Amino acid sequence: MSADSGISTFRKDKNSFWGGIGGGMALAYFGTQVGWTLTPGLAWAKYVDMFLTPIAVARPHEGHYALVALVEERKENTEGGRDVGRGREGEVKVITMNVDDLHERAGGTGWEEEGKSETEKNWRRVVHLHGSVGRNICAKHGLLSGLPYFPRKEERCEGQNRGSSVGETRGKSASDSEVKQVLNEYKRFRCPSCHRAPRPDIVLFGESLPQDEFSLATRAIDRLNPATNDALLVIGTTGGVYPAASLPERALMRGVRIIEVNMHPSPISEAADVFLQGRAKEVLPALLERVREKREKEKKGEER
Numbered sequence: 001m002s003a004d005s006g007i008s009t010f011r012k013d014k015n016s017f018w019g020g021i022g023g024g025m026a027l028a029y030f031g032t033q034v035g036w037t038l039t040p041g042l043a044w045a046k047y048v049d050m051f052l053t054p055i056a057v058a059r060p061h062e063g064h065y066a067l068v069a070l071v072e073e074r075k076e077n078t079e080g081g082r083d084v085g086r087g088r089e090g091e092v093k094v095i096t097m098n099v100d101d102l103h104e105r106a107g108g109t110g111w112e113e114e115g116k117s118e119t120e121k122n123w124r125r126v127v128h129l130h131g132s133v134g135r136n137i138c139a140k141h142g143l144l145s146g147l148p149y150f151p152r153k154e155e156r157c158e159g160q161n162r163g164s165s166v167g168e169t170r171g172k173s174a175s176d177s178e179v180k181q182v183l184n185e186y187k188r189f190r191c192p193s194c195h196r197a198p199r200p201d202i203v204l205f206g207e208s209l210p211q212d213e214f215s216l217a218t219r220a221i222d223r224l225n226p227a228t229n230d231a232l233l234v235i236g237t238t239g240g241v242y243p244a245a246s247l248p249e250r251a252l253m254r255g256v257r258i259i260e261v262n263m264h265p266s267p268i269s270e271a272a273d274v275f276l277q278g279r280a281k282e283v284l285p286a287l288l289e290r291v292r293e294k295r296e297k298e299k300k301g302e303e304r
Helices: 020-030 033-038 040-057 062-079 118-124 176-186 211-222 246-253 280-303
Strands: 094-096 126-128 131-138 142-144 154-156 169-172 199-202 231-235 257-262 274-277
Touching (some): 020 040, 033 040, 094 211
Parallel strands (some): 094 126, 257 274
Antiparallel strands (some): 154 169
């Protein structure tokens, strides 16, 4: 998903964040607890420059907005009575291995979302298996507040999730140069209690996944019902990073249908019921339109 917004992946190839000799050295130092323990100030500054800044200036693409729209389609279908008796089993969960905030900026709900009911949060909740750049922690004092989560938020067009132009944006709250200026100040932030440089609340190599997020993900998988044609949409994964890769396997063991969207076949492809080859930003909007077409045909059938 994030690669289509211009954010480097964590795969070890020449185009990835950790690609090449320099990337491998950066991985060994800044991608593990080593650099954050020995030189936390340097690690934080490098993180803001090399990792957070590309995320802050990136934008959600049409695929992100299509996922939000699919959640809305499912919500309307449940509330409209076409899934009577399923109750909250009709929810759609977005489970991501990405640590960026693009799903939230497209309309998903993160940890700190304000002004929404618990029901709305449950519907739109984004589960971050590997943590999120939206939270920062101090090694001694835990979760920190006081840093802005989104240096920039897109203004989505009115009715965008229901319109034909998925992903269209209108204006922005700050220019790229203004975002970078804010992030330059970001580098000087320290824990107010011990004045130590923080670190992002993301999973470094060698660390365990946050148990609460992984539990949310497994519960979402276990609530998928093969009898009512529930499906798991798997997008852009190598299928080889565990324990996240165990989630599609868990679904398959329960007889849940798998739809994979990927540029290239993965270990999941052979077992998937449907394999849609292509970029997420192109395939997901097309999939959304097919879902909408099907809904319209169902509605017309009910009216007759």
